[in-house]
Amino acid sequence: MDFFPIFMRIRDRSCLVVGGGVVAARKIDLLRKAGGRVTVVSPELCLELTALQSRGEIEHVERGFREDDIHGRVLVVAATDDQEVNRRVSQCGQQHGIAVNVVDQPDLCSFITPAMVDRSPLQIAISTGGTSPVLARLLRARIESLVPASYGRLATLVEGFRERAKRCIPNTELRRRFWERVLEGPVMELFLSGRERAAGETLDKALDAGVDARDTGGEVFLVGAGPGDPDLLTFRALRLMQRADVVVYDNLVSPAILELVRRDAERIYAGKKRNHHTLPQGDINDLLIRLAQEGKRVLRLKGGDPFIFGRGGEEVDRLMQHGIPFQLVPGITAAAGCASFAGIPLTHRDHAQALVFATGHLQDGTIDLNWDMLAQPHQTVVFYMGLSGLPIICREMAAHGLPASTPAALVEQGTTQNQRVLVGTLETLPDIVKGEEVQPPTLIIVGSVVALQQRLQWFRPDAPPTRGSLFASCTTPETRGATGTAEQAG
Ligand code: SAH
Secondary structure: OOOOOOOOOOOOOEEEEEOOOHHHHHHHHHHHHOOOEEEEEOOOOOHHHHHHHHOOOOEEEOOOOOHHHHOOOOEEEEOOOOHHHHHHHHHHHHHOOOEEEEOOOHHHOOOOEOEEEEEOOEEEEEOOOOOOHHHHHHHHHHHHHHOOOHHHHHHHHHHHHHHHHHHHOOOHHHHHHHHHHHHHOHHHHHHHOOOHHHHHHHHHHHHHHOOOHHHOOOEEEEEEOEOOOHHHOOHHHHHHHOOOOEEEEOOOOOHHHHOOOOOOOEEEEOOEEOOEEOOOHHHHHHHHHHHHHOOOEEEEEEOEOOOOOOOHHHHHHHHHHOOOOEEEEOOOOHHHHHHHHHOOOOOOOOOOOEEEEEEOOOEOOEOOOOHHHHOOOOEEEEEEOOOOOHHHHHHHHHHOOOOOOOEEEEEEOOOOOOOEEEEEEOOOHHHHHHOOOOOOOEEEEEOHHHHHHHHHOOOOOOOOOOOOOOOHHHOOOOOOOOEEEOOEOO
């Protein structure tokens, strides 16, 4: 993070703008909206600013910038087309510890202004750190269309009840839940449908009723996070991720996904790497139960799908034994994610009429599987956890009846920007993989569908390959006339 995001109170505080053109006018507009008292230093003013000045809404100092102009200001904006003046304003501001912004010159700025969706008092600020104002603008447009204009009025309504809520529900945690429940439920529905008074009355009643019993106990959200790409999360996963008090995550959860968990949530790594368990499964179960019994909302975040080689069944079993409420959210399992992103249609009807998910996990140097059942024609087999057992898998599949020329693929870090697909046959794949620096997680796909990959591959991650893992284990409706502003590097 290159910039620290803050919202600054400038009401009735003195702000200096150096420059009197239209660019300065845009900034002045914003400063005045936030209640700032604006002084403009410039030999000339554009028409818009002249009008403001004649109405006494800004102060005008009719000359060039002098260093002592900045004294007593909370912030300074330089918006002249003279580089030298801009530079002097920047230096002077920085020397005196006054926040300074130079329009379109990020290197001279100590603060930049974000693109903004303004539903005052609700404000959404977007910044790309000055790298791409256009991207920020595009995002802003999307958010504008997602956040109804009435959200601002909703925030005002909530504000009116805050003090009372504090008195009625002194416990911060319970109060937060109360607000979440209220805002996710009927109050929100009424408000968005335009029945603002009814929404207020419902909120009033809800406060009278206080906190209901459901809010006092903890809960566990057992959530599948998919194979790596955050875009492959489900809506429900994302919603629960935003509501968690604590997250217990495993090594397959990528940092990009963890980023989407509520910022204040405590993070507990329970990752399991091959051969050394950071936390044994029993301890994880106990941890989930303890945290829930403490009244927390516990997010158990797992790679892929919790019920596919994810030990979700054991966790659910224990939660039920202890009477702990839970929600279970399926995720895109690695086989589905990797196959799609590799261009391998697992059950292409010309090739396979059955699909088997198997574990290639080694126990005592061997893999205990029913090879006769796996080595069948017209069938695709996907091996999870099979990297170290790859030579055994290929050997056994051939020994039990599949031709050695059967196509086989290894998908490395599927769906992520680091995805690679190594394709060979049962005979050649182990050597191909040996020659590469393969990083977990990897998935092995065996069957004639793999031959289609050459034609159907479509996903070409174009990020420069970072030869490490992106996963934790491996190193770890409308706008209704509301306004917004664009991010500017200055
Ligand atoms: N519950 C998970 C699987 C957990 S077992 C799911 O449904 O996907 C862990 C194994 O999943 C890894 O050893 C690897 O074989 C596979 N895997 C998970 N994510 C993967 C990815 N992005 N690319 C390749 N394989 C992956």
